[in-house]
Amino acid sequence: MTGTGVSDPVAASATAEQVTRYLDHLTVERGAATNTVTSYRRDLGRYEHYLVSRGITALSEVTENDVREFLVELRRGDRDAGQAPLADSSIARTLVAVRGFHKFAAAEGIVVDDVAHAVAPPRPARRLPKSLPIDEVLAILESAGAADHPRALRDRALLELLYSCGARISEAIALDVDDIDTETRAVRLRGKGGKERVVPVGGPAIDAIDAYLVRGRPALASRAKPALFLNARGGRLSRQSAWQVLSDAAQRAGLDKAVSPHTLRHSFATHLLDGGADVRVVQELLGHASVTTTQVYTLVTVNTMREVYATAHPRAR
The missing domain is CATH 1.10.443.10 (Intergrase catalytic core)
Incomplete structure (x- = not known):
């Protein structure tokens, strides 16, 4: 898969091929905007990299807990990989891409269950009321x-x-x-x-x-x-x-x-x-x-x- 910015093992995974099918579906059948597809490609490329790092090379192996742990990783960041922690708003946007991908995979018969549908985005941090001295x-x-x-x-x-x-x-x-x-x-x-x-x-x-x-x-x-x-x-x-x-x-x-x-x-x-x-x-x-x-x-x-x-x-x- 090109344009994901991930390593060769990730690009060679079966999940990467399914991501490509999903992005093509968004572009051709759904008429998604170029910026949307670019954003999804980046977010799902990071998701692929995460799955491979956990030894998961087939989408059928992914569990709901894997998706939840992915959100935790996004919030934590990866200093060694040069990835800064993401804000809750960015994590929520990434989850939209991941959930859309899993929903597509289930609808196409690639997997039996949509394991991401019940995963909720992180709650935004509570904003403290502003008061004056x-x-x-x-x-x-x-x-x-x-x-x-x-x-x-x-x-x-x-x-x-x-x-x-x-x-x-x-x-x-x-x-x-x-x-x-x-x-x-x-x-x-x-x-x-x-x-x-x-x-x-x-x-x-x-x-x-x-x-x-x-x-x-x-x-x-x-x-x-x-x-x-x-x-x-x-x-x-x-x-x-x-x-x-x-x-x-x-x-x-x-x-x-x-x-x-x-x-x-x-x-x-x-x-x-x-x-x-x-x-x-x-x-x-x-x-x-x-x-x-x-x-x-x-x-x-x-x-x-x-x-x-x-x-x-x-x-x-």
């Missing part, structure tokens, strides 16, 4: 209320609320005036699936909301509207506009990173856990149906603890 959050909040005019008062109230109670941006812009109780310092949020929850609101956020209700919102409300956060025309503030409010505030605060409304939600959860809050309490505040969803934030705090330990403990290294 407390001083950067405070800088954003201060910059949002730098001016004393209706929209500035609204912007400060909106961002204070997002950080104070961890609300989703969709929950915040859906609020009506009656959903806020400034005396008991609580807000009623309507989350996913229409589920409601009442969460506490901190003093600075209540102060900002009071200032907005007294000096800001009346100037924006051209007619009677229940919405809490209004745009310049007196209608309910949109999701895009709320996002822009935060982006502008972050820019004025001098932050050179992307900041989204969800960043404030992540920061809310992380700062609570760093302060000793129970994960189940944070779950309720965030409106998560399962504590498993909230536990991703505990990974953030564990990583922070590791960093502090590594730099502060005399016997950490």
Whole structure:
């Protein structure tokens, strides 16, 4: 087989001949794009090399476990062969080629069973939520209320609320005036699936909301509207506009990173856990149906603890 970049023993294997048949099938009968066939040829060439290295020269000898072990090899890499470990996305792409090949072999009667059909791609690594240090959050909040005019008062109230109670941006812009109780310092949020929850609101956020209700919102409300956060025309503030409010505030605060409304939600959860809050309490505040969803934030705090330990403990290294 040509173009695989593998050694002669591999090229001479029966599996290599079957790969060639499969690639011809993709090209002629399926009309696959040239780039797709090239990608499959490279991925299956690596698969052939792996099988031969395990003493497997016939496709009928391959087991489901062999396919799974191949994915492990891809993730591990081969330093001696100059092959770097593959990312999960690249492994998943390679598995598509391998599964397609085995499915073709079974359909053509080359083998009895398709041993690769039940092999799943690796789970992508869990991405930790991005949160901001407390001083950067405070800088954003201060910059949002730098001016004393209706929209500035609204912007400060909106961002204070997002950080104070961890609300989703969709929950915040859906609020009506009656959903806020400034005396008991609580807000009623309507989350996913229409589920409601009442969460506490901190003093600075209540102060900002009071200032907005007294000096800001009346100037924006051209007619009677229940919405809490209004745009310049007196209608309910949109999701895009709320996002822009935060982006502008972050820019004025001098932050050179992307900041989204969800960043404030992540920061809310992380700062609570760093302060000793129970994960189940944070779950309720965030409106998560399962504590498993909230536990991703505990990974953030564990990583922070590791960093502090590594730099502060005399016997950490």
